[in-house]
Amino acid sequence: MPTNQKLSLPIMGCGTWAWGNRLLWGYDPSMDYQLQEVFNLCVSNGVTLFDTGDSYGTGKLNGRSETLLGKFSQAYSGSNQENICIATKLAAYPWRLTRQSMVNAGKASAKRLGINIDLVQMHWSTANYFPWQEWALLDGLADLYQQGLVKGVGLSNYGSKRLKKVHQRFAERGAPITSLQVQYSLLSTYPITELGLKDVCDELGIKLIAYSPLALGLLTGKYSEKTALPKGIRKLAFSQILPGIQPLLGCLREIAENRNKTMSQVALNWCICKGTIPIPGAKSVEQAKDNLGALGWQLDANEVAELDKAAASTDKKMVQNIFQTK
Numbered sequence: 001m002p003t004n005q006k007l008s009l010p011i012m013g014c015g016t017w018a019w020g021n022r023l024l025w026g027y028d029p030s031m032d033y034q035l036q037e038v039f040n041l042c043v044s045n046g047v048t049l050f051d052t053g054d055s056y057g058t059g060k061l062n063g064r065s066e067t068l069l070g071k072f073s074q075a076y077s078g079s080n081q082e083n084i085c086i087a088t089k090l091a092a093y094p095w096r097l098t099r100q101s102m103v104n105a106g107k108a109s110a111k112r113l114g115i116n117i118d119l120v121q122m123h124w125s126t127a128n129y130f131p132w133q134e135w136a137l138l139d140g141l142a143d144l145y146q147q148g149l150v151k152g153v154g155l156s157n158y159g160s161k162r163l164k165k166v167h168q169r170f171a172e173r174g175a176p177i178t179s180l181q182v183q184y185s186l187l188s189t190y191p192i193t194e195l196g197l198k199d200v201c202d203e204l205g206i207k208l209i210a211y212s213p214l215a216l217g218l219l220t221g222k223y224s225e226k227t228a229l230p231k232g233i234r235k236l237a238f239s240q241i242l243p244g245i246q247p248l249l250g251c252l253r254e255i256a257e258n259r260n261k262t263m264s265q266v267a268l269n270w271c272i273c274k275g276t277i278p279i280p281g282a283k284s285v286e287q288a289k290d291n292l293g294a295l296g297w298q299l300d301a302n303e304v305a306e307l308d309k310a311a312a313s314t315d316k317k318m319v320q321n322i323f324q325t326k
Helices: 029-044 066-074 101-115 129-148 160-173 197-205 214-218 233-259 263-273 286-291 301-312
Strands: 013-015 049-053 085-090 117-122 150-156 177-183 206-213
Touching: 029 066, 029 286, 049 066, 049 150, 066 085, 066 101, 085 101, 101 117, 101 129, 117 129, 117 177, 117 263, 129 150, 129 160, 150 160, 160 177, 160 197, 177 197, 214 233, 214 263, 233 263, 233 301, 263 286, 263 301
Parallel strands: 013 049, 049 085, 085 117, 117 150, 150 177, 177 206
Antiparallel strands: none
């Protein structure tokens, strides 16, 4: 039976895509001690939502992020311990075709975590390419809730039209949707400005989570056309995007200097001002501390308007997730 326990989400969370990902983020098991420190620092400062996925990790490290989060959460003892919320996304793999396959996937994630999942999420919709597959998987997600195996259910990469259909289906099952996460940042305003997702989520009582709020690092101010770019896939993307976003970065930098904040902190605070819950990643204590500096203050209306204008006029945007529906 459902626990009927209302999930309380903080105003900012922590994304753990990098925890186990060698290909894009250069993960190495030697980082685990520092990642535990990141976890502890976040929780003790009220950042209690940790977003992961059963596909996170590369090669033999698949599921590594979940395993680490389970280990860290069980080792933690301190303030806000009771508020820790582990949110995992179950991938719509082509071989997952039945509702039971999603229930089994949820149980496998819980086993890696060593604890029950707090918030289970559909990682992406198959509506754009295998629409017949999706409803069975969504029913499996609702089954996890109705069997009391999770406290809440959420979605990822859904647009307004699809969200309304799924919300109706879940309402009929008595499984309220807690959250929806989409790619949202100053370089990816599409979900709100074009899909109108914030208004729909507000209407349906759904929390909107912003993943990649720093645009893979482009909004941190760390990279420019004159500095060394990150290795791998990000290098190609950054070299194409950076030349067209200089006015936006300039606006971010000016506000950051006036506020005595970092550019990352301003970019994250902007997401919060828009009524979303940003989930920036952190691989080091320094990055986690920088993220935490986005809390406890707020941009004023003029600063938000300046950033909105700069974001709207950029020549380049982040590429939208190919699974994002309308």
